[in-house]
Amino acid sequence: MNFHQQNNTRRRREAAVFGLLRASTYLVLLCGALVVGTIVFKGAPVLFKAEFPFINIAFFTEAPETLHVFEHDGKKLELGDRDYRAFMENLAAPSASQPAVAPRSEHAYVYSVGGIFPCIVGTLLLVAGSMTLALFLGVCSAIYLNEYARQNTVTRLIRLAVLNLAGVPSIVFGLFGFGLFVIFLGWNVSLMAGWFTLAFMVLPVVITASEEALKSVPRGYREASLALGATRWQTIRKSVLPYALPGILTSSILGIARVAGETAPIMFTAAYVVRDQLPWQVAKLTDFFFQGVMALPYHIYVVSSKIPQNEYTERVQYGSTLVFLLLVALIAAASILLRNRLRKKHSW
Numbered sequence: 001m002n003f004h005q006q007n008n009t010r011r012r013r014e015a016a017v018f019g020l021l022r023a024s025t026y027l028v029l030l031c032g033a034l035v036v037g038t039i040v041f042k043g044a045p046v047l048f049k050a051e052f053p054f055i056n057i058a059f060f061t062e063a064p065e066t067l068h069v070f071e072h073d074g075k076k077l078e079l080g081d082r083d084y085r086a087f088m089e090n091l092a093a094p095s096a097s098q099p100a101v102a103p104r105s106e107h108a109y110v111y112s113v114g115g116i117f118p119c120i121v122g123t124l125l126l127v128a129g130s131m132t133l134a135l136f137l138g139v140c141s142a143i144y145l146n147e148y149a150r151q152n153t154v155t156r157l158i159r160l161a162v163l164n165l166a167g168v169p170s171i172v173f174g175l176f177g178f179g180l181f182v183i184f185l186g187w188n189v190s191l192m193a194g195w196f197t198l199a200f201m202v203l204p205v206v207i208t209a210s211e212e213a214l215k216s217v218p219r220g221y222r223e224a225s226l227a228l229g230a231t232r233w234q235t236i237r238k239s240v241l242p243y244a245l246p247g248i249l250t251s252s253i254l255g256i257a258r259v260a261g262e263t264a265p266i267m268f269t270a271a272y273v274v275r276d277q278l279p280w281q282v283a284k285l286t287d288f289f290f291q292g293v294m295a296l297p298y299h300i301y302v303v304s305s306k307i308p309q310n311e312y313t314e315r316v317q318y319g320s321t322l323v324f325l326l327l328v329a330l331i332a333a334a335s336i337l338l339r340n341r342l343r344k345k346h347s348w
Helices: 003-047 057-061 081-092 117-148 153-166 170-184 191-216 219-227 232-261 264-269 285-289 296-305 311-345
Strands: 064-072 075-080 104-114
Touching (some): 064 311, 075 081, 075 104, 104 296, 104 311, 117 191, 117 232, 117 311, 153 191, 170 191, 191 232, 191 264, 191 285, 219 232
Antiparallel strands (some): 064 104
16 A cells, blocks of 8 residues: 555545544534523523513512412413412302302412522522632632642642542532531521532532642742742732632632532522522521522422423423523623633733
8 A cells, every 4th residue: 555545544534533523513512402492492481471571570570389270160260379369269258249150170280380589599599608618618728739738648639539529429418418517517408508518519629720720820920929028828819819810710610500500419408399488588697597498400300300290380390490591601601701801900
């Protein structure tokens, strides 16, 4: 076989590999587009309406309710639990000219009407609190490992343990939080237990990404600061952290995506299926931290798997999922904008 034939064979192999890689990439994009497209196609009619104000405000501002479907006077009615109770009270006290007619073919579907406002509030509180704890503990750990700790066997073992923790299933973190925070510390099912459980779950990602961001800052910045008489902490605070913040915020974006979507940890530590009061409707300020909340991931899980499925629950499933995706995308977009702004401000 001459050189020309060998070259053609290599080109054909390279073209085949390139085609396989391109097809795999397009297949992944197609699957993602199908999933998101299905959610948008089925969830958009729940969130938006054809008439003004074009948004289903009740879905964003009310709590979940049981849907009652029945026939009355030849009409099919669909009423939420509160409206249904008021309707039955009026029906129980008829006027003399209009005798009562009992509803027929009545069916009740739990969590199939109303809104998801308590779930949105609970999700935002869980994400904000857990990411605040994770960033504080993670950045402190990264600063110690990269700037203060000696690079010896103990430090390498610590880094290995952090990497191993990143692969632990979320259900294990949920059981850990349940045993430590809910039972041993007596926090019960509460925001505090959920915050610490989720923070510990995402901590390995934050530590690893923050340490890499600190390593990316040129060594000359530290040496110049120390040469001018600054202490090590002043050097870290003034000359290292500002330039590492964009990378640290990258870890927060990854952490938000994982924290917001977890169901198993909050199922044991923070989430309720239904709760009458909103988190701020408490008698004392301390009660705010030691109460459970409703959350979108757990709500979607319950509506999708723990109650009988029908056309009414399907609307709530896809509507809640679409809101959840938009909420996570909004939080991540805010983090990306902040990261880009800091990157422009502190560039080298």
